[in-house]
Amino acid sequence: MSETITTPAARPAPAPALDETMLAMDVVDTLRHADRLVERELEGDARRAALRGRLREIYASQGIEVPDAILDQGVAALEENRFVHRPTPPSLARSLATLWATRARWGKAAGALLLLAVVGSGGWWFGVHLPAERARVAEAEELREGLPRALQAEHDRVLAATTLPGPRDRAARLLAEGRAAASAGALADGRARLAALRELQQNLVQDYQVRIVSRPGEQSGIWRVPAANPRARNFYFIVEAVDRNGRPVEVPVTSEEDGTTARVSRWGLHVPPEEFERVRREKMQTGLISDPVVGQKRPGELEPRWSVPVTGGAILKW
Template sequence: MADTATRAPARPGPAAPAPALDETMLAMDVVDTLRHAERLVERELQGDARRVALKQRLQEIYAGQGIEVPDRILDQGVAALEQHRFTYTPTPPSFRRSLATLWVTRARWGRAAGIALVALLLAGGGWWFGVHLPAERTRIAEQQELREGLPRALQAEHDRVLAATTLPEPRDRAARLLAEGRAAAGAGALTDARARLASLQELQRDLAREYQVRIVSRPGEQSGVWRVPNANPRARNFYLIVEAIGRDGRPVEVPVTSEEDGTTARVTKWGLHVPEAEFERVRQEKLRTGLIGDPVVGQKRAGELETRWSIPVTGGAILKW
């Protein structure tokens, strides 16, 4: 039996060395040359017969530049072009691509975005501190006023009215205003509650006020006028021009309602509607002496709302003449 020699397993041959960097660069240049000659590529890369002509044309191009390119490099370049090597293919659109693009281009848009962000923060801060917080403080203050301040103020003004008069009419009016003001405050109607408080304050001032009503009797000023009413052109209304004077000799503003248009205003001087006989008496007296002997025609006392008249009056008045 013949001896058999044991053989060692065959070893793999050495790996093919990687192409030199300059050859790779040269192949890339060949591809770039082909890519920039698009019409030449379309015309020449259509068959093996024309590959040869293409290679020859490329050799002529490089020879004109003083560059000698081996055939295998030209073959590699043509093959690389056909295989789309050394060609950048953009990443398809996606959310991740958009984020990456934003990050890469941040130097271009980051400054503008930063300025816009700062402006937005400043605007937001201005609104927060300049509009929102003051409005919130006002709202809280109004709620506090409705819960505590207005009810106390209403009660205080009501008590001042009661202390100023013993007459039932102003006392009843004060009680009504107090009830309405409390109800408005309880319902959150700040405007209505304040209006009732103002009415109570005005009522108290009217009760505390004390003055005389006198006929105006100064040189250059009228003491009386007459009017033809619109409702009755055949009639005449007669008015004495009067003024309210306080205990200190100064004019006092009093609420007067015009019977001509229903307007109410606080004035110191107005036309008091009187009967024709009273108007004529005052007129004749002023014509005789140039003066009015007793110009006081009414007295408003503290604690009362109505004026006590010493002459006949109709209860009407005018604000303009």
């Protein structure tokens, strides 16, 4: 006789028990995701009861038994907005926490901006600040030593170029003014006096003739009506400065019309009407000017010695 051992049929395992609070939260979440159902059902006690029955069916289909007390808690919590996230009010702490939480998003951009700021400040330091500082130091050194030495050197060159008291007195005045400017820190004024000394020396050493232009096809003279006296006429020889080899020499000339000064080799020399008429008749009769040289500038002198009457005026344009 054999004995049959029968294994009992496996029974379904009971649904795992859920924490009541978690279960209530889940009920609320289920209700919240069914907005239309909530709006329609939560209008009265009868419909709340119907809603509890429907929710019970939903959980039963998932193998979860939910006590009525839990369902009541969930419905009440939904109505009271429990388990609803309420954002933290704006504050410094909230802002700092948000920045920290989103650092991965804005950190790279901030790092790039910081790098650009560092590079930009370095470029300004090495490209602007340091050169300006070096220039300031060099300027201070020039004021302290370089400019006074240069002024003295140019003054001495002027004295070596002339024995005339006029140019020497002018050189002494420019030297004193340049030194005073250097002592006061006025570099621009000191350099202006230095430039004036150099130009004075260059003018003193020049050696040239002033000749009336008499080449075919070129003007030898003109006349102008002065703006100050429309009834008068001013007469000018068109002259040029040339050295002993006939090459043009640039000399400083000041226009009596607008007061501007320029270094030119050709200009209009203001002469009396009688002298202008004499040369005009000669050129009309012979086609030539017998003696075109009207002035001689010798080394050591500032102005030419004129062989014709002149008024001392000149023009630069005609």
